[in-house]
Amino acid sequence: MLYLHIPFCKQACNYCDFHFSTSTTYKSQLVKAIVKELSIRKQYLNTPITSIYFGGGTPSQLTLDEVEVIFNSIYNNFNVNKGIEVTFEANPDDLTLEYLKGLKSLGVNRLSIGIQSFREQDLKSMNRAHSVKQAFDCLSFAENAGFSHVSIDLIYGIQGLTNQDWVEQLNTTKKLPIDHLSCYSLTVEPKTPLAKAIENGKMEDISDDQSADQFEFLQSWALENGFEHYEISNLAKEGGVAQHNSAYWKGAHYLGIGPSAHSFNGISRSVNIPNNTKYIRGIEANKPEMELEEINTDIRFNEIVLTGLRTKWGVQKVELIKLGKKYVQHFQQKSLVFKEIEKMIETDSAFILPANAWLNADGIAGKLFI
Ligand code: SF4
Known part of the structure; x- marks a missing residue:
């Protein structure tokens, strides 16, 4: 399994504690470093690649040319099994029909789209960069581009999202051309803008009871609507279970490329440095900066x-x-x-x-x- 971390985002969502930068100043150097890291670490896995996952950050901040360069490096350096799942995380505001057709022709066969909510007020309160209209538009572009495996992320437990609102969000998905849903409870991670806004009294705290209720609504909604709830945060229609994530939960070995990416070979886990410029410098000097954790x-x-x-x-x-x-x-x-x-x-x-x-x-x- 191969994971690629693309550490760029158009703007910072207020709840996010992943590694990303809103500056694209070093984007081309970073793509070069990813290409080189693929070559440096090609011996890490002793088995062929069984799935590829572009995560982030926001992989759809890459141009098609940049995605192609990364794919070329993957195929030049690794033995990749035929017909494997290739997932690409994307945000609605980046997705045009042309871009999606380009991804498809490069070999991406599954999209994971960060929609998060179909309510403008939620998108605004979380500082998402897209609108509800862009969410609907990108799903029809994905269908027109020929993607049959599409997942969307939704968040529950958002301040002001009633149980009725949540069920309406879920019901909205029934009409959409998707085969997978990832539903996360909004959590307050330390040092995020959300945590600070709550500390300063500018936003109300999230309610554990609300999140618990909405998780239970999700469980019963899934049963009634043909989605299998196969992992706490993940639901799939028949044939839509995510191969990459499922293998990860079952303990498969994986190589993670890019700043902050994790790798696991059964004996140890390594974590690449979560800093774009230090990551680039390390790779350029043929000394990838990472921390190793022995797994006893x-x-x-x-x-x-x-x-x-x-x-x-x-x-x-x-x-x-x-x-x-x-x-x-x-x-x-x-x-x-x-x-x-x-x-x-x-x-x-x-x-x-x-x-x-x-x-x-x-x-x-x-x-x-x-
Ligand atoms: S787009 Fe995703 S990775 Fe980027 S800030 Fe928002 S939640 Fe975090």
């Missing part, structure tokens, strides 16, 4: 529990067995209490949370950690 078995166990319990596949017994008897016993013993109160189901192959426990999946995982 305890850490791996906790990761498997945390990611597994957030999915419909649950924690696979085979994964625990691979870690050793101690970990199987620990999980079995700690999970007893949740089985007794019917917040965990044990099947022949996995431990799975039932729908009524998903809201508290992270809390339950925390109680099972070693």
Whole structure:
């Protein structure tokens, strides 16, 4: 699996703590550095590439020529399996029919579009760069350009978004040419403009009860409307499950390219420096700047529990067995209490949370950690 982090955004959304810059001064150097990093790190994975994901930041801030240069480097340096999922994150205001046709001809076959809300007041309060009209327009452009796999992001728990508003947002998606929905609860990350506005009393705090209610609405809406809720934040129509993200949650190895990108080879995790100019300098000097984290078995166990319990596949017994008897016993013993109160189901192959426990999946995982 290959992930590429494109660290540019037109403007800063107030809730965002990802690595990005609103200045494109170094964009061409950064694209060159990405091209070079692909070459420097081509031995990192010992297997062919099984999915490609352009994330960010905002990959649609790249020109088609820049996207093509990156694809050329991928195909020159890696053995890429045929017919794989190639996802490109984009924002509505960047998407024209011509741009989308260009992406399609370069090999992108799945779009993940940051729509976030179909209400102007929400887009404004989150400082999104696009309008509701642009959201609808880009979806029809995507359909006309021939994309059959389209995901959109929506955010719930926004101040002033009533439960009725949220259900209307979800119902709006029924008419859209999409096969995947990613729905996130608005969270207040430290040091973001949102956190500061709440601290200064300029915005009201978000309500945990509102987010919880809206998550439950999402669960029942999905059941009634043909979307499978396969991961806490992700829902798909038949055939729409994201291959790249699903493999990531199941513990697949991946190479991350670009500033702040993470890589995982089963033994260690590395994180590229989250600073565009330092990243470029490191790559130019053939010394990529990154931090390494050795993954011991305890850490791996906790990761498997945390990611597994957030999915419909649950924690696979085979994964625990691979870690050793101690970990199987620990999980079995700690999970007893949740089985007794019917917040965990044990099947022949996995431990799975039932729908009524998903809201508290992270809390339950925390109680099972070693
Ligand atoms: S467009 Fe995405 S990455 Fe950029 S600031 Fe907004 S949420 Fe963050």
